[in-house]
Amino acid sequence: MSILVIAEHDNASIKAGTLNTLAAAQAIGGDIDLLVVGSGCGAAAEAGAKIAGVSKVRVADAAHYADGGAENVAALVVANAGGYTHILAAASTFGKNVMPRVAAQLDVAQISEIVTVVSADTFRRPIYAGNAIATVQSADPVKIITVRTTGFDPVAETGGSASVEALDAAADTGLTKLVNRELTKSERPELGAAGIIVSGGRGLGNGENYHSLLEPLADKLNAALGASRAAVDAGYVPNDYQVGQTGKIVAPQLYVAIGISGAIQHLAGMKDSKVIVAINKDEEAPIFQVADYGLVADLFDAVPALTAALG
Known part of the structure; x- marks a missing residue:
């Protein structure tokens, strides 16, 4: 079997979700190629070559890949899909944008957000907001798969010595053009890869309370900040803070x-x-059903006290 993993990167380094995706590829078994698509992405390709378990890094470096547009990336993947039994990407915004296009153009079904590899053609994935796990078997000649990164431990970033091969760029589809990109800049860890997350909900009352109460606590813990959909919809924080089925997993x-x-x-x-810690004044709140530690208290008293206790 031969597996292609589509890397997410910033042209300098490989993003954490790709390491989890490579772990899923290793669970399937076979030779693993890593596809790096970008503009001026040589450093990312070299970083990919050092990742444990990668057999070969294939690099497509061209100006029309600079913005990572899904149409152009998908066209490149489809053009080079021959010979691969599995094509994988992380179930991130990028992967969810690219992989359905690849599956449609190859006329196969996509297997989304797998959390377990049972065998080379059988996988498990959550359904009904994670309340049930479906076992999916595919007879398609090439399996197009997105990986829920929380389901797999990341592979090591070092220890590999893969070869790096230049790949001819596919023609620019010209279907879309990036007009502007607004990025949220923060000194805190990235939400999707953070080891500690402090998350707030509608109970905070407003955005000012969110920032004044949660930011000092997050600073003490060196944590990323997250939020529920209710807090995002109420305008407390931008939607890239959202954790949940329609946000970040x-x-x-x-x-x-x-x-x-x-x-x-x-x-x-x-x-x-x-480990899940919940603070809520409603002792019947569903969050307590999954919490390892729960505190039934007024958050406006408890959070400042917790922050002060952390020194």
């Missing part, structure tokens, strides 16, 4: 849920966290 070592009731959509995005 996370599994940090520690998840602190403050003023979050625990709607099923939110639980689907964080219930695989190693």
